[in-house]
Amino acid sequence: MRSGEPAAPGLYLHIPFCARKCAYCDFDSAVYPSAMQPAYLDAVARELAARRSEVPGPFATVYVGGGSPSSLDDTAWAWLWDIVAEATASGGCLECTVEMNPSQTTAAKLARIQGLATRVSLGAQTFVPELRRALGREPSDPACIARAAQRIAGRFRLNLDLMHSLPGQSPAAAAADIDRAVALGAGHVSAYALTPAAETPLGAAVARGEIAMPDEDTQIAMLRGARERLAAHGLVQYEISNFARPGEECRHNLATWAGCEYLGIGAAACSYVGGERSRNEPDPARYIARIAAERAAVRERERLDARPRAGELAMLALRTCAGIDIAAFAARTGFDPHMLFADALRAHSAAGLLEIDAGRIRLTEAGRDLANCVMEDFLL
Secondary structure, eight states: OOTTSOSOOEEEEEEOBOSSOOTTOOSSOBOOOGGGHHHHHHHHHHHHHHHGGGSOSOOSEEEEEESOGGGSOHHHHHHHHHHHHHHTTTSOOOEEEEEEOGGGOOHHHHHHHTTTOOEEEEEEEOSOHHHHHHHTOSSSOTHHHHHHHHHHTTTSEEEEEEEESOTTOOHHHHHHHHHHHHHTTOSEEEEEEOOOOTTSHHHHHHHTTSSOOOOHHHHHHHHHHHHHHHHHTTOEEEETTEEEOTTOSOHHHHHHHTTOOEEEESTTOEEEETTEEEEEOSSHHHHHHHHHTTOOSEEEEEEOOHHHHHHHHHHHHHHBTTOEEHHHHHHHHSOOHHHHTHHHHHHHHHTTSEEEETTEEEEOHHHHHTHHHHHGGGOO
């Protein structure tokens, strides 16, 4: 552990392949030719071997994301998990998550990850066929989600990703999605408000006035309804968009929000190691070429000074319901948050968006509704 940094580094593996690009997605992913998969996995393995020494000790968590990692063919899927097995062979890995598309969650793919993955995250978004079609989710029939959940049950912890504030979605439909997710055995639900990026097909349609988004009052009502509904099912909110039964929180994400180190491998993967943030070449073909030429995959680097880093840590902590531990923050950063963020604390406390209690600074329920507006005032 480096001085001033929490222990427990994590590993993130980025798999940018998708069977199709959803209308709302602005992630670094696309429908790449399957012929690229072997070269990509070879590059991932080589980059990980070259950079492993950057983070000493075992990985406490592994997160395999994308894209949709499950869109890999069976040969590439097996290779991916050979890479994970080697990365965790020294022991100490407490959690390994993989994102899967419900329609690709086959018995064979699940059998290959048995004993390596501990947690599967399914992208459900919604169970309403018309809304699934509007989002570009295939198949539009939500029965594939139930089949995938049944295959996962009892073998892995299950997260279901849901979206609310969709065009044409009613609060009742959003609540029904939550009920169905819990009924399928999800011990963890990520419930995100849809915010269409301008560069996506959905965002462009909204900008042209072809699709109307719910108004702000409806979005806040859905957000609060999600919190209440999930709490009634025993899933406790622990971050702005994440809810879990006790013990089923995502360790990898919690470590990221705590400012722990993580090593990102693959095209567009981000890392935070040794006080430096970095981002890899985002284009998979160019990423493969860089690795083949024995060039560094990293294309962007940034080292934050003490004050901006303290602001970033505060912003990350405020995402969680635990908030900022005032004493721990001061010990780690050398700054008293009362003084460093005096203006933000004064303004948002007076507005009822922040509370300072029992040695912590937290968002109130009203503050969670406007979290982005509050947190941006902590970035220095």
